[in-house]
Amino acid sequence: MSVPSKVTDYIAQNEAAFVKRLSDAVAIPSVSGDAAYRQDVFKMADWIKNELTALGVTVNFKDLGKQVLDGQTIQLPPAILASIGSDANKPTVLLYAHYDVQPALKSDGWNTEPFELVFDEKNDRYYGRGSTDDKGPLIGWINVLEAHVKTGTELPVNLKFCFEGMEESGSEGLDELILEESKPGKFLHGVDCVCISDNYWLNTRTPCLTYGLRGLSYFKLTISGPARDLHSGVFGGTVHEPMTDLITLMSKLVTPDAKILIPGVYELVAPLTPQEKALYDALDYGISDVEQSAGAKIALSDDKIKVLMGRMREPSLSLHGIEGAFYSPGAKTVIPASVAGKFSLRLVPNQTPDKIEQLVKAYVTSEFQKLNSKNKMELEHLHGGEPWVDDPNHWNFQAAKRATEAVYKKTPDFTREGGSIPITISFSRALNVSVVLLPMGRGDDGAHSTNEKLDRSNYLKGTQLLGTYLWEVANKK
Numbered sequence: 365m366s367v368p369s370k371v372t373d374y375i376a377q378n379e380a381a382f383v384k385r386l387s388d389a390v391a392i393p394s395v396s397g398d399a400a401y402r403q404d405v406f407k408m409a410d411w412i413k414n415e416l417t418a419l420g421v422t423v424n425f426k427d428l429g430k431q432v433l434d435g436q437t438i439q440l441p442p443a444i445l446a447s448i449g450s451d452a453n454k455p456t457v458l459l460y461a462h463y464d465v466q467p468a469l470k471s472d473g474w475n476t477e478p479f480e481l482v483f484d485e486k487n488d489r490y491y492g493r494g495s496t497d498d499k500g501p502l503i504g505w506i507n508v509l510e511a512h513v514k515t516g517t518e519l520p521v522n523l524k525f526c527f528e529g530m531e532e533s534g535s536e537g538l539d540e541l542i543l544e545e546s547k548p549g550k551f552l553h554g555v556d557c558v559c560i561s562d563n564y565w566l567n568t569r570t571p572c573l574t575y576g577l578r579g580l581s582y583f584k585l586t587i588s589g590p591a592r593d594l595h596s597g598v599f600g601g602t603v604h605e606p607m608t609d610l611i612t613l614m615s616k617l618v619t620p621d622a623k624i625l626i627p628g629v630y631e632l633v634a635p636l637t638p639q640e641k642a643l644y645d646a647l648d649y650g651i652s653d654v655e656q657s658a659g660a661k662i663a664l665s666d667d668k669i670k671v672l673m674g675r676m677r678e679p680s681l682s683l684h685g686i687e688g689a690f691y692s693p694g695a696k697t698v699i700p701a702s703v704a705g706k707f708s709l710r711l712v713p714n715q716t717p718d719k720i721e722q723l724v725k726a727y728v729t730s731e732f733q734k735l736n737s738k739n740k741m742e743l744e745h746l747h748g749g750e751p752w753v754d755d756p757n758h759w760n761f762q763a764a765k766r767a768t769e770a771v772y773k774k775t776p777d778f779t780r781e782g783g784s785i786p787i788t789i790s791f792s793r794a795l796n797v798s799v800v801l802l803p804m805g806r807g808d809d810g811a812h813s814t815n816e817k818l819d820r821s822n823y824l825k826g827t828q829l830l831g832t833y834l835w836e837v838a839n840k841k
């Protein structure tokens with residue numbers, strides 16, 4: 365059984381409608397990390413509900429409760445649980461994607477309006493926040509459904525959907541829902557495999573299937589002292605300055621060549637075996653790929669294997685920003701009263717957010733004591749997620765491999781991803797089934813960055829890939 369040509373033809377012939385769908389979705393600024401955009405995250409959920417319902421899918425919103433964000437208590441966006449088909453003779457595939465996006469302002473350095481899908485004819489690609497992460501892939505599934513419905517083609521599998529609106533902000537509330545819904549008789553019970561399209565090829569040439577993700581521990585380190593912002597001419601040299609303490613502490617977390625300075629972090633890392641090392645050598649990757657996607661010649665090493673291991677199987681620590689610091693143009697001579705540094709660690713087997721939190725707390729507390737500062741320090745662990753590694757030989761991966769070969773005429777790379785999708789391990793554990801990551805976009809798409817894009821061919825072939833995958837899964841059972 366292979367994907368019928370009427371389905372693939374429909375996808376090939378309906379590009380304009382699919383682009384319009386992506387454009388409508390990108391126009392909704394569903395930024396989960398900023399309370400000011402929360403209504404747009406809800407709007408995005410309603411938009412998806414309408415699209416799915418129109419195609420005959422049964423859709424339910426699951427209330428995930430409330431959260432405190434920027435000092436406000438606000439409603440979490442719903443998890444969208446939806447399904448179509450319940451044939452006991454067909455496998456049931458769970459599709460996960462997220463409908464929230466990272467923040468984006470034109471002034472961050474975008475060449476176009478971030479919440480407008482803009483076609484770049486010269487490079488044959490679409491720019492817009494969420495184009496690749498993760499609205500393009502989410503809409504790819506809707507396009508696939510439409511192609512079946514409009515051509516009167518019966519789906520080869522039963523489909524369940526779990527679309528969330530908080531992935532970029534710690535997936536609050538979803539873990540508990542998955543555990544509950546995996547119980548006998550509940551929505552997720554009986555799922556045979558999971559497919560997530562929410563990462564990227566390793567390069568710009570070769571499609572990949574991903575069997576591992578790094579975990580994450582995200583921290584906020586606040587230093588406060590004065591009752592208000594102070595004049596540096598009046599108070600400089602007379603008081604403990606929060607910013608000076610914070611910069612001193614942040615400089616003790618990681619070296620410029622990316623060595624994490626927190627004692628105990630590397631001791632937890634699973635040892636490298638010769639078999640694992642050989643896997644990195646086989647991947648289609650070069651230093652030019654990292655330099656191209658970073659947009660500069662700034663790779664930490666010239667050794668391909670070292671660079672790949674730095675992304676896939678080593679922990680890393682990144683400094684993200686400082687809340688409360690003076691950052692506007694001009695030269696304001698201020699001593700900020702309270703500043704909060706944001707940093708996170710990407711975790712690998714056998715590290716867990718709990719163990720990492722203990723190590724970070726012990727280290728930062730002892731380093732702060734060494735400063736003999738009269739300021740106050742607070743360290744918060746904002747959110748975390750465990751690393752995940754699956755079996756790339758499972759039939760779920762083999763189905764994805766056959767689908768990739770059929771659409772791209774290339775054997776995919778088997779990769780581990782440096783990013784995190786914290787909910788992946790929750791599905792894997794709660795349902796005890798294989799999870800395959802089947803990316804749509806390329807390694808240079810610029811997710812989370814300015815000028816995020818999705819190549820036109822990746823959107824169209826990616827839609828074909830998702831559809832073909834479902835037919836290959838049906839071949840297994």
Ligand SMILES: NCC(=O)N[C@@H](Cc1c[nH]cn1)C(=O)O
Nearest residue numbers: 497531532533534562783784785
């Ligand atoms: N496409 C997956 C992705 O971008 N995941 C985020 C998850 C996250 C967690 N906290 C903030 N974002 C990632 O940064 O890896």
Ligand SMILES: [Zn+2]
Nearest residue numbers: 462497498562
């Ligand atoms: Zn994503």
Ligand SMILES: [Zn+2]
Nearest residue numbers: 497532811812
């Ligand atoms: Zn993301």
